[in-house]
Amino acid sequence: MAETESLVPDTGAIFTFGKTKFAENIPSKFWFKNDIPICLSCGDEHTAIVTGNNKLYMFGSNNWGQLGLGTKSTISRPTRIKALKSEKVILAACGRNHTLISTVNGSVYAAGGNNEGQLGLGDTDDRDTFHQISFFTSKDNIKQLSAGANTSAALTEDGKLFMWGDNSEGQIGLKNKSNVCIPHEVTIGKPISWISCGYYHSAFVTVDGELYTFGEPENGKLGLPDPLLINHRSPQQVSRIPEKVNQVACGGGHTVVLTDNVVYTFGLGQFGQLGLGTFIFETSEPTVLTHVKDKKINFISCGENHTALMTDIGLMYTFGDGRYGKLGLGMENFTNQFFPTLCSNFLRFTVKLIACGGCHMLVFATPRLGVVEESEIEE
Amino acid sequence: ASEVSEAQTTDSDDIIVIPQSQKCPKADSEKICIEIVSLSFCPEAEVMSDENIKQVYVEYKFYDLPLSETETPMSLRKPRAGEVIHFHFSKVIDLDPVEQQGRRQYLFAMLHAEDPDEGWLKFTVVSDPLDEEKECQEVGYAYLELWQIFESGRDILEEELDIVSPEDQAVRIGKLKVSLQAAAALHGIYKEMTQ
Ligand SMILES: [Mg+2]
Ligand SMILES: [Mg+2]
Numbered sequence: 001m002a003e004t005e006s007l008v009p010d011t012g013a014i015f016t017f018g019k020t021k022f023a024e025n026i027p028s029k030f031w032f033k034n035d036i037p038i039c040l041s042c043g044d045e046h047t048a049i050v051t052g053n054n055k056l057y058m059f060g061s062n063n064w065g066q067l068g069l070g071t072k073s074t075i076s077r078p079t080r081i082k083a084l085k086s087e088k089v090i091l092a093a094c095g096r097n098h099t100l101i102s103t104v105n106g107s108v109y110a111a112g113g114n115n116e117g118q119l120g121l122g123d124t125d126d127r128d129t130f131h132q133i134s135f136f137t138s139k140d141n142i143k144q145l146s147a148g149a150n151t152s153a154a155l156t157e158d159g160k161l162f163m164w165g166d167n168s169e170g171q172i173g174l175k176n177k178s179n180v181c182i183p184h185e186v187t188i189g190k191p192i193s194w195i196s197c198g199y200y201h202s203a204f205v206t207v208d209g210e211l212y213t214f215g216e217p218e219n220g221k222l223g224l225p226d227p228l229l230i231n232h233r234s235p236q237q238v239s240r241i242p243e244k245v246n247q248v249a250c251g252g253g254h255t256v257v258l259t260d261n262v263v264y265t266f267g268l269g270q271f272g273q274l275g276l277g278t279f280i281f282e283t284s285e286p287t288v289l290t291h292v293k294d295k296k297i298n299f300i301s302c303g304e305n306h307t308a309l310m311t312d313i314g315l316m317y318t319f320g321d322g323r324y325g326k327l328g329l330g331m332e333n334f335t336n337q338f339f340p341t342l343c344s345n346f347l348r349f350t351v352k353l354i355a356c357g358g359c360h361m362l363v364f365a366t367p368r369l370g371v372v373e374e375s376e377i378e379e
Numbered sequence: 380a381s382e383v384s385e386a387q388t389t390d391s392d393d394i395i396v397i398p399q400s401q402k403c404p405k406a407d408s409e410k411i412c413i414e415i416v417s418l419s420f421c422p423e424a425e426v427m428s429d430e431n432i433k434q435v436y437v438e439y440k441f442y443d444l445p446l447s448e449t450e451t452p453m454s455l456r457k458p459r460a461g462e463v464i465h466f467h468f469s470k471v472i473d474l475d476p477v478e479q480q481g482r483r484q485y486l487f488a489m490l491h492a493e494d495p496d497e498g499w500l501k502f503t504v505v506s507d508p509l510d511e512e513k514e515c516q517e518v519g520y521a522y523l524e525l526w527q528i529f530e531s532g533r534d535i536l537e538e539e540l541d542i543v544s545p546e547d548q549a550v551r552i553g554k555l556k557v558s559l560q561a562a563a564a565l566h567g568i569y570k571e572m573t574q
Binding site (some may be wrong): 007024030031032057077078220279280333336 | 394395397398404412434451452453454455456462463464465466467468469470471546
């Protein structure tokens with residue numbers, strides 16, 4: 001990488017891994033001139049980037065119109081969504097085949113597949129350009145967006161959570177409906193601080209640090225004891241995590257939780273995405289990742305079958321399905337990783353943003369000033 | 380799929396810099412890619428009830444490559460009845476026509492093997508004892524015929540091979556799923572060697 005580092009400007013680069021559709025799926029990188037990314041999101045096969053200048057760039061698969069470019073052609077290079085030129089974009093979330101974005105003035109837009117109403121536009125017609133969800137107004141200060149297989153979520157600054165789309169497994173928290181085409185509020189009576197939509201399950205965290213899960217109950221991904229699974233269509237508290245929860249990330253069949261001190265994982269781990277070693281391929285018991293217990297983790301991200309962790313000093317660990325190089329651990333020889341594995345590519349960078357998708361991963365990192373202490377990286 | 384051209388989509392104020400890639404990807408005819416995908420055992424196979432077998436890995440041999448490069452880097456817990464364990468261990472082997480003549484001749488010899496046993500890529504399933512003092516033990520073999528790929532001109536994608544017992548190769552004890560991208564290279568090697 002010696003040659004590579006010198007090429008990356010001080011403002012950093014976006015690194016691509018796995019089946020991104022960019023650079024023929026070879027691990028690669030790019031950056032913006034006079035702009036930096038502030039938000040990355042990966043769907044099943046597409047990617048959104050929001051920049052500091054509030055521009056939206058998209059690339060990847062587009063067969064549902066999820067790039068919002070008015071076409072359904074695959075786009076192999078980050079492409080600015082000019083139709084949103086008059087809007088200042090601040091957040092983006094990619095679902096399996098749809099995209100949500102929000103703007104500085106509180107508008108929320110959606111594009112792509114809409115078979116379950118996940119665009120929130122009151123119908124189930126696909127859109128290949130971004131359409132505004134009229135439900136949200138400038139009064140709704142959007143703090144976080146999340147999107148799952150066919151689900152969507154928006155969390156406001158004052159802790160209100162709205163979800164819409166597929167409810168076949170109860171993954172948007174409605175008991176009796178199979179889907180809804182407009183946002184509805186999900187509430188357990190206290191403000192919510194974090195939301196994550198997995199493929200067919202969802203999880204949120206309350207401001208006082210309680211974790212709730214709902215949706216598809218199989219393989220332990222709700223982290224609940226068996227007797228509670230019958231109520232999987234309603235958010236239920238995962239009481240087996242004793243400390244205050246800060247973040248949660250849901251993948252295809254697994255769930256990753258960040259508390260003040262440690263990372264817990266549960267669910268399906270047949271490819272190593274739980275990071276719990278080579279003997280545990282499934283568990284419903286939230287289990288501490290002892291492998292990184294002495295590291296301060298401050299961000300977690302789940303793809304369908306892989307997981308990435310970012311530390312306080314901007315190092316990155318990945319584990320799970322290694323196919324196509326999506327773990328960022330090599331150029332052409334790959335393997336599943338069953339323990340959190342340090343991405344040595346980034347020892348000389350400070351990792352700032354990570355997004356994991358179906359078969360790909362994007363990382364924004366800036367060249368590191370100074371050297372990482374040996375003690376920080378020893379395995 | 381068609382792509383939106385750069386001219387249509389790039390403003391002067393939002394230039395994206397894509398550095399020249401350092402390495403050109405190798406042509407398909409100058410490499411092969413072997414993936415050990417996954418493994419399962421038959422519920423009735425002896426290996427399932429053998430208490431001494433706790434975890435397994437898979438290896439193959441390829442000409443000059445050290446085993447450390449052609450064995451799965453980790454052992455996984457022995458699969459339970461009906462369970463599949465997933466390695467997704469893929470390796471690209473360089474077959475550069477100038478630098479890797481030895482490997483090309485090795486593959487040509489496999490295509491031309493007089494002894495049918497030599498025309499196969501052999502995968503070995505190995506039991507890796509938890510007690511480091513104990514010896515690793517071969518618990519099964521799986522074979523992939525190279526000629527079949529050459530003749531059909533088609534790569535092998537996630538093919539399930541029978542795993543047979545080392546004691547009696549007529550006894551099937553499980554399935555090993557592998558992929559082998561080699562059709563283009565084998566075609567090139569055959570052409571080169573028979574000209
Ligand atoms: Mg179900
Ligand atoms: Mg060994």
